[in-house]
Amino acid sequence: MAEFLEKDCRLDEILPEKTLKTRTPQFQQTRAIRPALPRYRNEIAKYIILRDEEKCAACGRCVALCPQGVHVRKPGYKCFALPKSHLCFGPKCEEKGCYCITACPQGALRIQENPMMKVLGDYRWPAAMILATWKMAESGKIPLTDYGYEFETGDSGGGFDRIRFKFPEKPPVELGKDEIDTTLELNRRNDGRPKIRIDVPWYGGGMSFGSVSNTTQLSKARAAVAWNTFTCTGEGGFMERMRPYDDHMITQVATGLFGVREETIQRVRIVEFKYAQGAKPGLGGHLLGDKNTEAVAKMRETVVGISLFSPFPFHSVYSIEDHMKHIDWVKHVNRRALISTKVSTPNDVDMVAVGSYSAGTHIIHLDGGYGGTGAAPDIAKKNIAMPIEYAITKVHNFLVDEGAREKVTLIASGGIRNPYDIAKAIALGADGCVVGTSELVALGCVRCARCSTGRGCPRGIATTDNLLAPKIDLEWGAQRIINMYNAWRNELVTILQRLGLRSVSELKGRSDLLMHLDYTNDVAGNPS
Amino acid sequence: MPEKYHITTKPVPPRRPRIGKYGVVDWREDCARCHNCVKKACIYDRHRDEIKYIRTIESVDALFFDCMGCFSCVQDCTKNLLCLTINPEYEKLGNRYWTPEIIQTTWSQAETAKIPVSGAGYRGRFSGEGFDSMWTDMSEIVRPTRDGIHGREYISSAVDIGQKPAFLATNIDEVVSPLSPILSLPMPLIIDRMPDQFAHPKLDAIIAETAVKTGLIAIMGSEKWPLFEEDADRVLPHIAFYFASGAGMISGEILKKTRFAEIEDGRDVKDRIRELKRIHPGIVVAVRVEMTAEGMRRAVELADGDVEVIHIAADQNGRQIGAENPLFIKEMIRKIHKALIENGKRDNVTIIAGGGIALPEHLAKGVLCGADLVSIELPLLVGLECHLCPRCVEGSVCPARIQEITFNYGAGRMTNLISAWHDQLIEMMGAMGIRDARRLRGDTGRAMFFEQLEEEAFGRIFGKRLQA
Numbered sequence: 001m002a003e004f005l006e007k008d009c010r011l012d013e014i015l016p017e018k019t020l021k022t023r024t025p026q027f028q029q030t031r032a033i034r035p036a037l038p039r040y041r042n043e044i045a046k047y048i049i050l051r052d053e054e055k056c057a058a059c060g061r062c063v064a065l066c067p068q069g070v071h072v073r074k075p076g077y078k079c080f081a082l083p084k085s086h087l088c089f090g091p092k093c094e095e096k097g098c099y100c101i102t103a104c105p106q107g108a109l110r111i112q113e114n115p116m117m118k119v120l121g122d123y124r125w126p127a128a129m130i131l132a133t134w135k136m137a138e139s140g141k142i143p144l145t146d147y148g149y150e151f152e153t154g155d156s157g158g159g160f161d162r163i164r165f166k167f168p169e170k171p172p173v174e175l176g177k178d179e180i181d182t183t184l185e186l187n188r189r190n191d192g193r194p195k196i197r198i199d200v201p202w203y204g205g206g207m208s209f210g211s212v213s214n215t216t217q218l219s220k221a222r223a224a225v226a227w228n229t230f231t232c233t234g235e236g237g238f239m240e241r242m243r244p245y246d247d248h249m250i251t252q253v254a255t256g257l258f259g260v261r262e263e264t265i266q267r268v269r270i271v272e273f274k275y276a277q278g279a280k281p282g283l284g285g286h287l288l289g290d291k292n293t294e295a296v297a298k299m300r301e302t303v304v305g306i307s308l309f310s311p312f313p314f315h316s317v318y319s320i321e322d323h324m325k326h327i328d329w330v331k332h333v334n335r336r337a338l339i340s341t342k343v344s345t346p347n348d349v350d351m352v353a354v355g356s357y358s359a360g361t362h363i364i365h366l367d368g369g370y371g372g373t374g375a376a377p378d379i380a381k382k383n384i385a386m387p388i389e390y391a392i393t394k395v396h397n398f399l400v401d402e403g404a405r406e407k408v409t410l411i412a413s414g415g416i417r418n419p420y421d422i423a424k425a426i427a428l429g430a431d432g433c434v435v436g437t438s439e440l441v442a443l444g445c446v447r448c449a450r451c452s453t454g455r456g457c458p459r460g461i462a463t464t465d466n467l468l469a470p471k472i473d474l475e476w477g478a479q480r481i482i483n484m485y486n487a488w489r490n491e492l493v494t495i496l497q498r499l500g501l502r503s504v505s506e507l508k509g510r511s512d513l514l515m516h517l518d519y520t521n522d523v524a525g526n527p528s
Numbered sequence: 529m530p531e532k533y534h535i536t537t538k539p540v541p542p543r544r545p546r547i548g549k550y551g552v553v554d555w556r557e558d559c560a561r562c563h564n565c566v567k568k569a570c571i572y573d574r575h576r577d578e579i580k581y582i583r584t585i586e587s588v589d590a591l592f593f594d595c596m597g598c599f600s601c602v603q604d605c606t607k608n609l610l611c612l613t614i615n616p617e618y619e620k621l622g623n624r625y626w627t628p629e630i631i632q633t634t635w636s637q638a639e640t641a642k643i644p645v646s647g648a649g650y651r652g653r654f655s656g657e658g659f660d661s662m663w664t665d666m667s668e669i670v671r672p673t674r675d676g677i678h679g680r681e682y683i684s685s686a687v688d689i690g691q692k693p694a695f696l697a698t699n700i701d702e703v704v705s706p707l708s709p710i711l712s713l714p715m716p717l718i719i720d721r722m723p724d725q726f727a728h729p730k731l732d733a734i735i736a737e738t739a740v741k742t743g744l745i746a747i748m749g750s751e752k753w754p755l756f757e758e759d760a761d762r763v764l765p766h767i768a769f770y771f772a773s774g775a776g777m778i779s780g781e782i783l784k785k786t787r788f789a790e791i792e793d794g795r796d797v798k799d800r801i802r803e804l805k806r807i808h809p810g811i812v813v814a815v816r817v818e819m820t821a822e823g824m825r826r827a828v829e830l831a832d833g834d835v836e837v838i839h840i841a842a843d844q845n846g847r848q849i850g851a852e853n854p855l856f857i858k859e860m861i862r863k864i865h866k867a868l869i870e871n872g873k874r875d876n877v878t879i880i881a882g883g884g885i886a887l888p889e890h891l892a893k894g895v896l897c898g899a900d901l902v903s904i905e906l907p908l909l910v911g912l913e914c915h916l917c918p919r920c921v922e923g924s925v926c927p928a929r930i931q932e933i934t935f936n937y938g939a940g941r942m943t944n945l946i947s948a949w950h951d952q953l954i955e956m957m958g959a960m961g962i963r964d965a966r967r968l969r970g971d972t973g974r975a976m977f978f979e980q981l982e983e984e985a986f987g988r989i990f991g992k993r994l995q996a
Contacts, residue, residue, distance in 0.1 A: 040600075040604060041604055041606070041608070042602065042603045042604070043603070116611055119613060123651060124649070124652070156653050157655075158653070275668055279650075281666040282667060312958070312959070313667075313668065343668055344666060346666045346667065347973070349668075352668055369663065371649055375645050376646070377645050380956075380959065381646075381650040384956065384959050385665070385666050386976050390985040437649055445648070448599070449651065450646075451648060453596070455571060457647075518993055519990035520990070520993075520994060522991045523990065
């Protein structure tokens with residue numbers, strides 16, 4: 001037995017109790033911003049520029065005029081390349097005096113709004129938000145306002161989409177951007193376990209190998225390394241290739257226990273119990289048979305091609321006391337790990353959170369009913385459990401009332417799409433957030449919702465298909481997410497600066513800085 | 529172990545070309561014939577399918593729109609010619625209440641009998657009107673009242689129709705309380721009469737067969753009794769005849785083979801119920817109350833008068849009929865349920881709620897609001913590929929060719945749809961930790977209402993909610 005453990009579990013690589021770092025050499029990744037250009041030939045754009053080749057005199061005035069480089073004539077060519085419409089500001093250029101449409105002496109150029117803006121996206125992720133996220137992933141910067149991408153809110157008509165910050169005309173305290181702290185401490189219990197501080201108040205959500213490709217997982221992991229934060233294995237097991245990312249991985253222990261072994265618990269700094277997930281609260285997990293390829297089956301120790309179900313709930317947990325036994329088990333197996341408890345948002349989510357705190361968890365992770373990245377029954381996505389906006393305030397207030405708020409980290413997920421959602425979630429009472437869909441959008445997801453169909457994602461993100469998954473290059477994928485994180489952090493710093501706050505922790509629970517478009521906003525102490 | 533409720537299904541493909549949401553159209557004539565879109569970009573082979581389809585096309589009104597909306601061909605087109613659009617035929621489906629999404633998901637469930645599954649999280653509005661302004665609860669870690677951990681197979685979706693006595697009087701070993709007849713259905717669903725404008729004669733036999741295959745009951749006009757004479761023993765236990773005011777009585781032999789009947793509301797309801805029970809003492813009788821402005825008051829009045837079943841019926845979109853500011857069926861159910869509880873009459877009467885029940889979540893939510901079961905009719909029609917367009921009413925050609933359907937096709941599609949609804953009800957009950965549909969009734973503790981959540985979460989932060 002000892003020999004087996006030594007050989008197969010690589011016990012020598014598992015870190016001793018009192019160290020913080022795994023012995024496996026860890027992958028190094030800088031957070032430097034590098035362009036990560038779109039991987040498709042034609043980037044979807046808000047506007048489309050059409051050139052009438054018969055009218056065009058090839059004078060080159062448009063090339064000279066356009067500061068964005070929409071019009072390109074390659075050296076040695078007489079004709080123009082197809083206009084790079086995705087760089088175009090549209091009619092906004094008229095104010096800037098660089099509007100090619102009116103400037104063309106031959107009248108050969110036309111502009112029109114791209115009809116696909118009505119097709120791309122949905123109420124929660126409108127086209128502008130997807131395009132803006134692509135721009136962030138490409139450049140590492142928030143897209144210029146000239147593009148007209150109103151990415152701060154979606155069109156869902158409620159929750160974060162109707163909440164705004166009450167930015168003062170002048171910040172109460174003038175702060176430089178480098179004076180603002182966006183780090184987040186994850187262990188508030190003072191229980192002798194390590195303090196873990198991440199550089200941004202979010203980390204990556206659990207997406208198992210099987211639900212997404214190996215490359216997608218590794219891209220997320222590299223971004224987590226670069227930004228000194230975390231990403232989560234999901235329930236599909238811990239791939240060997242993930243070992244160099246041990247220090248930034250969260251091992252998820254979910255009801256199916258796929259790929260969960262003592263060894264995978266021992267080598268990470270955070271272990272997450274997943275009781276439920278926002279996309280299908282109360283229903284457990286389901287990996288469709290087509291996605292259960294040979295590699296996935298090996299990882300999960302199952303048979304190729306069969307659908308894999310994670311039951312709901314843990315069949316060993318009937319109560320908080322049982323939950324505590326779970327936590328004690330993991331704490332015993334890994335003496336340095338922090339425990340995260342991921343729950344969905346039922347009516348009594350506040351009781352669940354307090355119970356989980358009393359059971360010894362370090363992080364309470366609320367996954368709201370509108371979240372999720374993988375396949376889920378439509379009936380569950382829309383109808384079961386409350387949206388995260390309600391759950392945050394409910395849990396935050398209850399923890400405050402119970403005197404436990406400062407002893408536990410509250411993380412929100414399930415519909416967090418951009419830095420504004422993160423800031424709003426924190427102002428409502430969370431400490432930080434978990435993000436998932438945005439990372440996939442950064443990799444080129446168009447939210448066509450076909451993750452569950454046949455071979456999986458046609459964009460090569462949420463698939464294990466041998467032909468589709470290689471569509472994404474690992475370096476490119478990691479850079480896209482790193483870039484997006486950079487843009488998000490910059491925007492978060494801007495938000496804090498405008499509010500005159502020195503750190504993310506100062507924003508926590510500051511709901512007085514928010515207003516709701518559907519309310520009178522005249523609560524005493526919360527003047528509008 | 530009692531026999532499990534199971535609906536046998538098999539896929540029933542559509543007769544008409546599918547109407548998908550997306551379509552890819554060329555928008556400029558400059559194709560390089562590189563075939564990138566056909567050979568490489570589309571992993572679903574939809575471009576090839578389209579070519580095949582065009583070769584076999586029979587009528588010009590049947591366009592091919594089977595695109596999956598992944599934008600791969602659009603973004604990989606060598607000359608950037610392709611544009612993805614929303615299929616205009618898709619946008620024309622249904623109406624404001626019966627949205628294209630509802631029509632399409634109903635078609636899919638009627639075809640496959642499967643629960644609709646998709647990825648990428650929720651894509652819709654935060655909340656909405658009617659049933660979209662409530663969420664159902666789920667049970668997690670701590671829930672002292674939940675039924676415990678169990679598999680789906682242990683969840684009972686059965687409900688009872690009839691009066692349930694508040695207590696039983698016994699004399700030594702004998703029950704001396706008068707016991708009303710009661711019948712059980714395997715799920716809280718009953719098939720209502722098809723609205724007159726959609727009542728195609730072919731549908732009666734199909735609906736009856738669906739009721740037999742699913743173990744449910746279908747309500748049919750009493751004048752239709754001769755249709756079921758031939759196979760009476762098999763079919764009639766699944767038929768409830770509806771007696772409009774002034775309708776004549778049917779043969780006692782036929783009536784005695786049924787378990788349930790419904791009568792139109794009127795002054796003489798008590799006499800008519802008495803007459804039906806005189807012929808068939810074991811029958812359960814419902815009174816249908818249209819949800820007009822007076823409907824709720826009338827329903828409570830009938831319950832006070834010891835009517836055993838009340839079928840409240842809103843309009844097709846779930847709204848109060850003829851009211852200036854119509855309430856939605858959800859609110860009407862809640863008000864009636866609450867009034868009956870306050871009167872101490874709730875278990876004396878079964879409430880069937882109909883009108884606007886378009887999706888399986890409406891079934892669960894209707895019961896959570898206080899109905900014992902719900903009635904449906906239009907979803908079954910939509911399951912036959914109906915567009916819910918007004919063309920048949922206007923006398924134009926039905927795009928779904930309902931008049932051409934076969935018996936097996938119709939019964940198969942309707943059975944599939946009910947099976948998918950049942951499976952989804954079980955999913956929701958499983959999430960709620962409820963093991964018995966009877967306990968779902970009026971259990972608003974397992975529901976979360978928009979107004980309540982907004983008040984609790986945002987009231988103390990943002991003040992009063994402004995009226996829309």
